[in-house]
Amino acid sequence: MNIADNLKQVLARSLGEAGIKVSAEYVALARPKELSHGDYATGAALQYSKQVGMPPAKLAEKIVAGLGTLNGVKRVEVVAPGFINFHLTPDTINNVLGEAIANEEAWGRNDLQKDSRVMVEYTDPNPFKEFHIGHLMSNAIGESISRLVEYSGAEVKRANYQGDVGPHVAKAIWSIQKHGGDAHDANVLGKAYVDGSNAYESDAEAKAQIDALNGKIYDRSDPQVNAIYDAGCDASLKHFEEIYKTLGTKFDYSFFESETAPFGKKIVEEHPEIFEKSDGAIVYKGDEKKGLHTRVFINSKGLPTYEAKELGLAKKKHDTYPYDKSIVITGNEVNEYFRVLLDAMSKVYPDLATKTVHISHGMMRLSSGKMSSRTGDVITGESLIAELKERATARASESRADDAERLAEQIAVSAVKYQILRQASGKDIIFDRERALSLEGDSGPYLQYAHARAYAVVERAKSQGVTLGIQKGDTLEPNDVSRLVTRFPEVVLYAAEKLEPHLLANYLISLAGAFNSWYAQVHILDGTKEAPHKVAIVNAVRATLKNGLWLLGISAPEKM
C-alpha cells in the first residue's frame, strides 16, 4: 500500500477514536504546496473541531496521539491553527528516487485507464485554408492529452478530422479559377481562400458563382473543378503532414467531411422522431430548460451542417475503432453547438454520447482582436515556428548540440507548445509575439535546458566512475528537489484525470526551478562520499524531466 493511502487509513482510525466517523477515502490529505509544511498534510482537525467541540489544536494533538507508529514517516507535527504535517523519512524518499532511476520507462505511469480504448480527435485543420496558430493550440493540447491517457494504461488512437468540402473550398477554387494560381501550392490556396471569401462578402455575382461551385464540388460534375480540387486537397494534406512531423504528432486515422456529410445526413433523415422539419430545414429542438438552442442539422438546400456531420463522425469513429471513450478537442466557439449535438446524440446513440468527452480550448487572440482566416489576419503555424527557429539559431550553433539546425527547431516547437500548455486549456491565450518568442524564464526551453544540464552531469559522473543510483544505507536528508521528484507520478495521474496538461507543465517548471536553484548552490561532483547521492538526485530529475517533457509532447534534447 502506498504511503498516502496508509496515512488516510490510519487517520480515519484515529479520527474514529476521537468520535469522528469518516471513511479513509474521504480523509482530507493533501500535498502542501509549501515544502516546509512537510510531504503530506491534513486539515482534519480544523474541519471537525466544531463537530466534536474541541479546539483545533487540541483535536490535532489527540489525532496525532492516536496514530501510533507510521511507516515511512519520520516526523509528525501540529502547526497552528491545527494542521497536521507529515515529514517522510529519507529512506522513503530515496526509495522513490531509486524507482525513478531503476525503471525509467515506467516512471510516472499509472493504471487509471488500464486496457481501455480511447480515441482522441484534435488539430482539425481544413484543406484549402491556412494552418494557423489556433490549430497549433489544438494540436499541442490534443497531443499532450493523448500521451497522458497513454501513460494511464489506455490504448490511444489519434484522429484528425478535416473539412475537405464546404463553402471554404468553393471560395478558394473560385479565386483560383478567376485569378489563376498553382493549386499544388498550399500557400497559394490559403491566399485564394481569403480572396474568395472577401469576394463572397462584397460581390453578389461572386457569391452566386461560389454557391454554384459549391454544388459542383459535392457532385463532382465538372472535370475542371475536380482537377483543381484534387490538386489542392493533395497539396494541403501533404503540407499538413510536414507540420505534424515537426510538431511530433502521428495520426492513426483521418476523417473527412466529404464522408461524414452524407453519412450524418442519412442518420438525421432516419430519425424523424428526433429531428423535425422547420422552414424547409431539418432541425433538432434543444431543450430550452437545459439552455439549449434549436439547431439546424440539414439546411433547406438539403445539405448537412456542422451538427449533422459531427453526428456522422461520432458513429464513423466508433465503427472504425470501437472506443470506450472518445475525446474531442475543439475551439470553444463551438461549445454551444456541441452541447446541442451531445443532447441529440444521447437520443440517437445514447451509448456513444456517454462515451464522448468534449474539451474546448480558448482562442488564440491577438492584441488587435480575434484572428480571422477570412480576412487573412492570421499567423500561420509555420511562420511562427520559423520565426522562433530563426531566433534560436544563434545560440543553438554555439551550443553543444551535434545538429544545431535540429536543436533550433526543437527549441522553437518547445517554446510554442509550452506557451500553450502552461495555462488551463479553456481560456483564451492572448498571443504576445515577444513573449512567445522568448526562450527564457517560464518557457519550454527552460525545461529543456534543465534536462540537458542534468543529463550532462550524469554523463560526467559516469566518466568519473561515480556510482549511479541510490546506495544502501544512504540516509542523506531529502531536499526540495528530491521531495518534488517523488510527486511526479501523482501529478501525472491528476493531470490525466482532469485531462489538463497545464497541471503537469506547472509542476515541471517548479521542479526545474528547484533543480536549477540547487545546482547553483551545491557542487555535485565534489569528490565526497555524498557525491553519489547527489548524482542520484540529478539522475532522477533527468528521468522526470525527460518523461514529463514527453508527456507534454515536447522533445528533450540531451545536449544544449
Place this chain on the structure above:
RNA sequence: GCCCCUGUAGUUCAAUGGAUAGAACUGCGGACUUCUAAGCCGUCAAUGUUGGUUCGAUUCCAACCGGGGGCACCA
C-alpha cells in the same frame, strides 16, 4: 434581451475550500577563479465591487460592473 465562459502584480499566467496568494516578463539591485549564464540571488508590485455560506473563500452562492463567445440554415 437570453444562454455559456471569464475577471489575480504594469504585462502574461498559477494556486484538489487551507497555512505568508506563487512564478515569469518588465523595472531596480546583486553574486560568480567551481559540474552548462537559455542559469542563480535579492527587491518593488495583485484577488473588479457588495453581500452570503464556512473554522477557513482567489476558489462555492447571489447581485452588480467589465471582457469574450453563442443565440437556426458557416465551421
